[in-house]
Amino acid sequence: MLIRDARKQRGLTQTQLAELLSTSQSAVHRIESGNQNLSLEMINRIASALDSEIIAAGKGAVHVRIQGGRRLSGSIEVRSSKNAAVALLCASLLNHGTTTLRGIARIEEVNRLVEVLESIGVECTWVDSRSALRIRRPARLNLDAMDAEAARKTRSVIMFLGPLLHETGHFQLPYAGGCNLGTRTVEPHLQALHPFGLSVTATEGYYQCQSSPMPAKRRQIVLTERGDTVTENALLAAAMTQDLTIIRNASPNYMVQDLCAYLVTLGVQIDGIGTTTLRIHGLSYIDRDVSYDISEDPIEAMSLVTAAVVTKSEITVTRVPIEFLEIELSVLAEMGLKFETSEEYLSRNGFTRLVDLTVKPSVLHAHADKIHPMPFPGLNIDNLPFFAVIAAEAEGTTMIHDWVYETRAIHLLELTKLGADVQLLDPHRLLVTGPTRWRGQEVVSPPALRPAVCLLLAALAARGESVIRDIYVIQRGYEDLPERLAQLGADIETFRE
Numbered sequence: 001m002l003i004r005d006a007r008k009q010r011g012l013t014q015t016q017l018a019e020l021l022s023t024s025q026s027a028v029h030r031i032e033s034g035n036q037n038l039s040l041e042m043i044n045r046i047a048s049a050l051d052s053e054i055i056a057a058g059k060g061a062v063h064v065r066i067q068g069g070r071r072l073s074g075s076i077e078v079r080s081s082k083n084a085a086v087a088l089l090c091a092s093l094l095n096h097g098t099t100t101l102r103g104i105a106r107i108e109e110v111n112r113l114v115e116v117l118e119s120i121g122v123e124c125t126w127v128d129s130r131s132a133l134r135i136r137r138p139a140r141l142n143l144d145a146m147d148a149e150a151a152r153k154t155r156s157v158i159m160f161l162g163p164l165l166h167e168t169g170h171f172q173l174p175y176a177g178g179c180n181l182g183t184r185t186v187e188p189h190l191q192a193l194h195p196f197g198l199s200v201t202a203t204e205g206y207y208q209c210q211s212s213p214m215p216a217k218r219r220q221i222v223l224t225e226r227g228d229t230v231t232e233n234a235l236l237a238a239a240m241t242q243d244l245t246i247i248r249n250a251s252p253n254y255m256v257q258d259l260c261a262y263l264v265t266l267g268v269q270i271d272g273i274g275t276t277t278l279r280i281h282g283l284s285y286i287d288r289d290v291s292y293d294i295s296e297d298p299i300e301a302m303s304l305v306t307a308a309v310v311t312k313s314e315i316t317v318t319r320v321p322i323e324f325l326e327i328e329l330s331v332l333a334e335m336g337l338k339f340e341t342s343e344e345y346l347s348r349n350g351f352t353r354l355v356d357l358t359v360k361p362s363v364l365h366a367h368a369d370k371i372h373p374m375p376f377p378g379l380n381i382d383n384l385p386f387f388a389v390i391a392a393e394a395e396g397t398t399m400i401h402d403w404v405y406e407t408r409a410i411h412l413l414e415l416t417k418l419g420a421d422v423q424l425l426d427p428h429r430l431l432v433t434g435p436t437r438w439r440g441q442e443v444v445s446p447p448a449l450r451p452a453v454c455l456l457l458a459a460l461a462a463r464g465e466s467v468i469r470d471i472y473v474i475q476r477g478y479e480d481l482p483e484r485l486a487q488l489g490a491d492i493e494t495f496r497e
Helices: 002-009 014-021 025-033 040-050 082-094 108-119 148-152 155-164 187-196 228-239 254-265 298-310 326-334 381-393 408-418 449-461 472-477 481-487
Strands: 063-067 073-077 098-102 123-127 132-136 170-174 198-203 206-211 219-222 244-248 269-271 277-281 290-293 314-321 338-341 353-360 396-401 421-426 429-434 442-444 465-469 491-495
Touching: 002 025, 002 040, 014 025, 014 040, 014 108, 014 123, 063 449, 073 481, 082 098, 082 108, 082 155, 082 228, 082 254, 082 298, 108 123, 108 132, 108 148, 108 155, 108 472, 148 170, 155 170, 155 187, 155 206, 155 228, 187 198, 187 219, 187 228, 228 244, 228 254, 228 277, 254 269, 254 290, 298 314, 298 326, 298 353, 298 381, 298 449, 326 338, 326 381, 381 396, 381 408, 381 421, 381 429, 381 449, 408 421, 408 429, 408 442, 408 449, 449 465, 449 472, 449 481, 481 491
Parallel strands: 073 314, 098 290, 219 244, 442 465
Antiparallel strands: 063 465, 063 491, 098 132, 123 132, 170 206, 198 206, 244 277, 269 277, 314 353, 338 353, 396 429, 421 429
16 A cells, blocks of 8 residues: 555556566556565665655655746747547547557646556556557456546546447446536536447446447437537547447537547548537447557646746747637737747647747736636636636736636635735636735645646745645646746745655
């Protein structure tokens, strides 16, 4: 148990630790289960690999310390999309060949899903200097052995429903976890997957899933909610369903487009990629060796833009997926932000449009209208929290309307601890008045990813020292963010106690 906790604190899967120890994943599993005798040499090797004293350090949460008020400078590259990565990990279950995901983010959300995959028999191996993940599933998955603890730490496990309904007549799936953003019902998923023969009953801690073979026929599914993961689940089910499936009111968001492009490499025919109507001609069996380069993350790009804004710095953010930030940049331009973009070029996946974006120090004013999200091509719901930090830099009062989640606006009240003037009108609406004289403070990271990152970004601008405790939720979605900000000149370090 102690070794497992230390490994997870480092963000390593069993396979990754096995590579560091020059042993097998099954041996690591036996060690963590207490079924393997350990020599003193092996204990020391494990301690070295985990940078841990095994008994003490493994339990310690990771914190971050920031000496704020420094200007940033230089260039920083946007890394691959978290939300696309988790969808593609789930999609790899469809393929009986080998899938290699290139450029996949080494983040906690990915690590937890890899642990779930490994627990059911999927072979996951980091290759190419650990910049790519090679995935190969067995002929039959061992679903009874699923790592429920890892599954409960990520909401992405809900996207196992689409692939697994083709696997067996009955399976159970642990309740999904992830960010604490209020009630996030699975009902839209069940409605989308019912035409494929899936029925689900909720029991203590698990969804009991029953899959019945459905006759081959054309299916038309109208999603009552244009959700990203709902669309992805429907796509995953349709990919292994022969004949035509039409999905209407589908999300055309960035992670859905990545998933579509991956499925096409598997031989699935999909028309309408990037629109709200998808036509999928599925296959009865998929067995292909494929490699896929994951697209860049527009949410990380917006985080880095916000870092420049709040610290009044000039930095260049490279490999920005511009199609998924056009509305955000238009809103920022209306608030007075000055920036320049390069000519467009293509991502390594061959279809995502990228630019290099240079943000200039600017005097901002409050937006004339409320700032609120909309389904793509509107302002991305995951980018909305960053506008609370940006509005705190602007002269005047801006309304932030988060109509999607019940509690995320409440988490943004934590910005007041660093000096922001944030007024909560109701669980969905905030009034933010700027400009702000940020001040250093010790705070505990909120349990929601984007509000937690907002605190970190505000601390970059705050006078004095800030400490943000237990940043696991940030590590779920960002790869080496403190270290990368330090390369731009931020005085920031992680530590344990």
